[in-house]
Amino acid sequence: MATADDDYNPFSEDDLQKILHEEKESSREEGWKFLRKNDLCEVWCKNEEDKPVHLIKGFLSFPGIPPDKIVELLYDLERRKEWDTAFPIIDLVETHKHYRVVYWLAKMPIGVTDRDIVQHIGMRRDEAANMTYFLYKNATHEKYPAGDTGTIRGETILSGVIVRPDPSDPGSTKMSLLLQNDMKGWIPHMIVNAFASRAPETWRDSLEKYYHEQYAGKK
Template identity: 25%
Template structure:
């Protein structure tokens, strides 16, 4: 930065006007100490807030000075605490807050590629919710005796999508944990899935996954794999798990698998009204299986996959609860 080079004019610094107005004789530590009276308990809060407000934005843009600034503030607060017993409690409180501020300043921002994946996940979520929010045009594909049902509709820009609606006799937290926290274990209980692997985590909401789908009985649909970006959003009593196909340099197409594409797709979880021990699950499924497959076969396979998924999920949750008890 210009103000850090030898011979640079300090007046070019955005905060120079403030310091020069208060200390016209210069910025040196000696001059500042000579003109500044010993801080009092009344002066410290206002002084700290003023300095923090002036410097915060600049510190975020001065990577080399972040840690030095945090250390300097901590050392100065320690010196003041030792010199004056009066405001010691307040200084300790500020010291804790300055530590939190310094840790936040040290957080690494997302890269351009990571931000792209985050935006893709949010786009999948918004598109999925928009599709599910339109109640017109849905046709019944399957209705099971236990109340599970699969609906479908054809969208001009997406193709045929499927909508599973079921009620699971487990609380939302248990269902969420199985589908999100234990995502990589899905191959253990869902015969339609051979493997799910998290390739990268981005922040707390977004992951890149590689999923291998098992071949269907009779090998009607051969092995497929998917690379997807997924995001999980939880707002109050509602959870949305959304995803769509993406590209990931470290996971090119695999030998023996046809690279299919998800999306937009999502699951919505919410407690059943009046009975929080049960969870309503809505699954929007949109898949392009690629390859040369008749649409009638694809439609039959996908709708049956959703029905089977609900049954396998119930069995998995029942076993998990039995073991925990």
């Protein structure tokens, strides 16, 4: 694994502000459409005219799981491989001062070509706001040329995760998840959007199950 201590950062302040803005706004005037809600997950979508796929937003609750544990399970890619079964291959390609480069292979349904994505991933802790955020943006890397493994290369437009303590219980977590990935290929965008809109519930349920059944019991 290559390492570097440079000052390059693929994420701008505008990237962060967009994620924070889109997290905050949930109005029809801002283009957001409410999809569904239960006690632990609320999902919205936004159709941006200049983007090929919807921006998906989920507000997730993790009762009894502290924010630092959620952050660990998101950041530690070896742990991520254990709970995020949608990606049979997760490879940490490079680590830099402000970001990491990660390769993901996404398993698709039978009859559909698998997709892969190379991402820049940045993480920062905001002590004043008592939150940790992750930013995801498309990347390229010579180790994983597009189409080299028989997959179709997807594109991450801009995605983000914000992790905070639950205001009513500091030992629990509130997460905001924003996803915008174009899986490319022949799959109609209507199907891509419908599939992506299920991601917040899948994330929440898989992460919670892993924490209680495997992670917490080993501590």
